[in-house]
Amino acid sequence: MRDFSRDHDWLSINTATVRQSQGQPLPLPAILDACAALGIRAVSPWRDQVQAAGLDAVARQVRALGLALSGYCRGGMFPAADAEGLRAARDDNRRAVDEACTLGAPCLVLVVGGLPGALQGRAAHKDIAAARAQVRDGIAELLDYARAARMPLAIEPLHPMYAADRACVNTMEQALDLCDELDPLRTGALGVAVDVYHVWWDPKLEQQITRAGRERLLAFHVCDWLTPTTDLLNDRGMMGDGVIDIPRIRGWVEAQGFAGYSEVEIFSTGNWWRRAHQQTLATCIERHRSAV
């Protein structure tokens, strides 16, 4: 297992972590500058932030600053209530692959979607098995496109509390079953993003990380689970402030040969998004060394 205690060479910042600074939106160009100024070598940007700043401008800035990407957030949201919705999702996912290529991302992270309409509080139906079938078909179709573009797809199993509205792939086992079905030869074109927040509770986690192996482990995300957690989406904790044994999980991932970035992804309306982003980033660096 790599020693993170003496530097932050393998720290990446998911740009959602400093999406807000002192409660105000922080544009992506400012985020990238702030990361580079602190010697952070990698980031994982969100599509909405990239779109607001302009794709080509962001790509130029990333290159000029010498930043690497640890992923691109995000494709997915495959299920839809009708054929038009499915087509729109397909087209949007292809654009996400193209953008990931332009930015030089190592993978496109997939948050696969849940019951159509549930995120808006109006689920079109209650058939989660049907939604899962649409996810399977959507990934299968996107995989052809992504292979041609040489852009690996990383399925991110989301915590079961998001099964209805954000992702109906909720365990590593389920994600790896999809990988085995759609990429049986383990080509590296399809794998998983392991986010400790989503999977730490899983009694089969170590077993499934071992099953994933080097070829399927495409990204590693960290934050922490707070007790109590006061919001289902935006109350993630800073590493070390919660109950997740992050070093143990990182040890399992690295035992399979994963040697990439540890990407900090924190959504925190009540705490970190209220602070100055410089303080949040400095804390990420400190905790990367002491708690990851």
Next chain:
Amino acid sequence: MRDFSRDHDWLSINTATVRQSQGQPLPLPAILDACAALGIRAVSPWRDQVQAAGLDAVARQVRALGLALSGYCRGGMFPAADAEGLRAARDDNRRAVDEACTLGAPCLVLVVGGLPGALQGRAAHKDIAAARAQVRDGIAELLDYARAARMPLAIEPLHPMYAADRACVNTMEQALDLCDELDPLRTGALGVAVDVYHVWWDPKLEQQITRAGRERLLAFHVCDWLTPTTDLLNDRGMMGDGVIDIPRIRGWVEAQGFAGYSEVEIFSTGNWWRRAHQQTLATCIERHRSAV
């Protein structure tokens, strides 16, 4: 699958559902009277409510009203930070078995506990595997006592969002692994309580209900998953108001031969606990017929 549309013979009310009426605590004797007055045949009381009303008085009232029990809530909370805590949990669980016998409950429901101290926001450690080992040992020891008392134990897998602070048994598969280990002969002394709120998201749910079979299916709890869900604990929905396909899951359970009560267990600070309990109970009856 039984037809629930014409009566509420197989409705049970978990007494937490009307723990409050119009925002005020409703004592258990009043809950029992209100259920009986509406022709509800069964309840599942909570220990704190029983204690407040007096065990023997509750037992007498239950008998006088001709109410059945669908379970007794709850034993568990096995993990502890030290030997004294483990002993206290053991003694308290034995008392829970005794109380369940006095009340004539068909099973004692076990919410097994999580990381010691996490419920108070001060987790003693982050080793969920160690907590799970304490759960296993605690159930094994209690099972001897419960067998002698002829009181079946129903492990309730809780939603993974409670893994830290309430229960580190989080899937049917994990609960059934425990059952297989501790009661390999399927004697009926150990099984599971299936609460749709906790397990509806699980891609292996149907498979694991089939694996459980008649002997292991000791209780069936219903409510609904709302989108959005605004609180991790106390924002459960009334059946039909959320995204869970309850009839499908009941069909799986009944296909194994389960023929017991469908127990409504709703914690709802913001909605149902604010209403008059008569309205909440009337709605439970209506939705039992139309949405379960």
